[in-house]
Amino acid sequence: MEKTINVTLKVWRQAGPKAKGAFELYKLDNVSTDSSFLEMLDVLNEKLIKERKEPIVFDHDCREGICGMCSLYINGHPHGKDGETTTCQLHMRRFSDGETIVVEPWRSAAFPVIKDLMVDRSAYDKIIQAGGYVSVNTGGVPDGNAIPISKIKADEAMDAASCIGCGACAAACKNGSAMLFLAAKVSQLALLPQGRVEASARAKAMVAKMDELGFGNCTNTGACEAECPKAISISHIARLNREFLCAKFQD
Amino acid sequence: MWLIDSSIGRKFIMSITGVFLVLFLLFHSLMNFTVIISPEAYNAICEFLGANWYALVGTSVLAAGFVIHILYALYLTAQNMRARGKERYAVSKNQKSVEWASQNMLILGAIVLGFLVLHLYNFWYKMQFAELTGIHTGQFHPADGAAYVADLFSSPVYCVIYIVWLVALWLHLTHGVWSALQSLGLNNKTWLPRVKVISNIVSTIVILLFVSIPVYYLLGCGSGC
Ligand code: HEM
Ligand code: SF4
Ligand code: FES
Numbered sequence: 194m195e196k197t198i199n200v201t202l203k204v205w206r207q208a209g210p211k212a213k214g215a216f217e218l219y220k221l222d223n224v225s226t227d228s229s230f231l232e233m234l235d236v237l238n239e240k241l242i243k244e245r246k247e248p249i250v251f252d253h254d255c256r257e258g259i260c261g262m263c264s265l266y267i268n269g270h271p272h273g274k275d276g277e278t279t280t281c282q283l284h285m286r287r288f289s290d291g292e293t294i295v296v297e298p299w300r301s302a303a304f305p306v307i308k309d310l311m312v313d314r315s316a317y318d319k320i321i322q323a324g325g326y327v328s329v330n331t332g333g334v335p336d337g338n339a340i341p342i343s344k345i346k347a348d349e350a351m352d353a354a355s356c357i358g359c360g361a362c363a364a365a366c367k368n369g370s371a372m373l374f375l376a377a378k379v380s381q382l383a384l385l386p387q388g389r390v391e392a393s394a395r396a397k398a399m400v401a402k403m404d405e406l407g408f409g410n411c412t413n414t415g416a417c418e419a420e421c422p423k424a425i426s427i428s429h430i431a432r433l434n435r436e437f438l439c440a441k442f443q444d
Numbered sequence: 445m446w447l448i449d450s451s452i453g454r455k456f457i458m459s460i461t462g463v464f465l466v467l468f469l470l471f472h473s474l475m476n477f478t479v480i481i482s483p484e485a486y487n488a489i490c491e492f493l494g495a496n497w498y499a500l501v502g503t504s505v506l507a508a509g510f511v512i513h514i515l516y517a518l519y520l521t522a523q524n525m526r527a528r529g530k531e532r533y534a535v536s537k538n539q540k541s542v543e544w545a546s547q548n549m550l551i552l553g554a555i556v557l558g559f560l561v562l563h564l565y566n567f568w569y570k571m572q573f574a575e576l577t578g579i580h581t582g583q584f585h586p587a588d589g590a591a592y593v594a595d596l597f598s599s600p601v602y603c604v605i606y607i608v609w610l611v612a613l614w615l616h617l618t619h620g621v622w623s624a625l626q627s628l629g630l631n632n633k634t635w636l637p638r639v640k641v642i643s644n645i646v647s648t649i650v651i652l653l654f655v656s657i658p659v660y661y662l663l664g665c666g667s668g669c
Contacts, residue, residue, distance in 0.1 A: 203534075214531075216534065266533060266535075266536075268535060268537070269533065269535040269536045269537035270537060270539075274537075276539070295534060295535045297533055297534060297535070300528070300529050300531050300532065300533055301527065301528065301529050302526060302527050302528065302529040302530075303527065306531075349633070366528075367524070367528065367547055368524035368527060368528065369524065369527030369528040369529065370451075370524070370527065372451075400450055400451065400452055401450065403451070404449070404450055404451050407526070407527055408451075408527055409451075409523060409524035409526075409527030409528065410451040410454055410455060410520045410523060410524055411451065411455065411627075412520070412524070412546065412549060412623065413546060413619075413622075413623040413626050413627065414542055414543070414546040414547050415541055415542055415543070415546065416538060416539070416542050416547075418541075419538075419539035419540075419541045419542055420539060426633060426636070427626070427636070428631060428632050428633040428635075428636050430626065431626050431629050431630070431631035431632060431636075432629070432632070433452075433629075434452055434455070434626070434627055434628065434629035435629025435630075436629075437450075437452045437629075438452065438456060438628070438629055439629075441446055441450075441453070
């Protein structure tokens with residue numbers, strides 16, 4: 194049997210980047226506990242449209258936890274309270290009947306609000322553009338196992354590569370630091386022989402870009418790791434520090 | 445200059461000065477502990493670390509370490525507050541794994557600094573400073589550290605003040621020691637839990653050595669027991 198709950202939503206509404214925002218209360222009845230958080234917002238938006246009101250703007254895309262587009266700070270946690278879950282994978286059965294749910298956008302100087310709950314996360318794209326890739330010459334595809342890579346390294350690199358670039362790390366951090374994201378993006382390449390070639394230049398360029406974009410300094414609180422929907426470990430941050438410091442001392 | 449301009453460079457300075465201060469504390473706590481074992485031995489150390497060139501060089505390096513650590517702490521914290529943005533979350537909660545100390549390093553540092561000033565007045569001003577300038581600032585001989593310790597801790601209020609101070613320092617260190625190793629890149633998945641345990645052990649040893657002294661006098665053992 195399908196179960197339904199009634200909830201009150203306290204949602205941040207902001208007309209534009211410069212406009213002053215405020216919370217607004219919405220009551221939503223008969224929400225299926227099988228629906229996801231975003232489906233619940235869809236239902237609310239349909240209701241708002243029928244009432245000829247502005248629907249709430251929020252980011253989303255794949256809705257299966259792999260693209261990193263969804264965001265939302267729900268009841269004091271990015272992607273909600275559950276660990277290792279994106280907002281699109283968060284279900285209404287995690288909430289209780291009659292609950293008031295507070296929904297805010299990511300708040301970080303480097304992630305300005307565009308409208309309502311949608312923020313500009315292009316800062317992360319700019320960090321990737323600064324060096325989060327391996328330069329290759331086009332040509333024949335090399336054999337898959339031509340370069341031997343140990344299982345341990347491959348696994349560690351794969352763990353780092355599971356970062357979806359959602360921005361929850363900087364959103365959760367009291368210092369507004371993007372170090373977990375950066376560490377994942379540096380580690381996924383630094384661990385592999387193909388990525389080693391440009392490792393020093395990459396670490397330096399990406400860190401310089403991060404600082405330029407106004408992210409904070411990491412003080413190792415670990416809030417990022419605790420909130421990351423992909424459970425990226427802060428041990429990658431130690432690797433990033435090591436890569437960066439070694440690169441600087443070599444100069 | 446990358447030690448000022450880059451976030452990881454700034455953290456490098458923070459962690460190097462932090463580790464330096466921790467090493468100093470380790471030495472300082474061991475040295476102080478001798479006052480319980482033998483006040484004569486303690487006074488011999490005080491004599492040795494009086495107004496001579498090596499003790500003064502040591503003191504200056506130490507003071508520089510403090511000043512750099514504090515200046516960077518203020519600079520980093522100001523930048524971090526700016527990075528967090530003007531608009532704050534209405535509701536923000538921490539997951540259980542986030543240590544309280546890790547989010548309050550500046551407050552803990554400020555408490556440590558406040559008591560440090562008092563501490564310098566209690567001891568350094570009456571000992572090394574007195575010896576240096578020849579001004580008699582305290583009631584005992586400048587190298588008679590044991591007498592100053594016994595006198596100060598004959599007041600239970602001072603004992604409690606020092607214990608509170610040491611608790612704040614303990615909290616600063618439980619996060620600080622492993623954080624410094626992480627900032628220096630000396631950490632990985634296997635070592636992360638171990639480094640945290642090491643951090644707790646080191647800070648607890650240092651603080652227990654220090655705390656033992658006011659507790660010793662508080663229990664009345666200083667006057668012969
Ligand atoms: C005996 C005194 C002190 C010792 C042994 C000490 C030690 C440390 C250590 C080891 C760290 C970790 C560094 C890192 O994460 O890389 C640290 C961080 C910090 N300390 Fe201290 N500290 C002392 C005094 C102070 C004082 C007086 C202040 C401020 C007024 C202060 C403020 C801070 C702050 C804000 C941090 C965090 C900065 C960051 O992680 O970016 N500390 N301290
Ligand atoms: S490290 Fe985690 S929280 Fe940060 S962007 Fe990647 S997936 Fe999101
Ligand atoms: S919408 Fe793609 S991860 Fe949530």
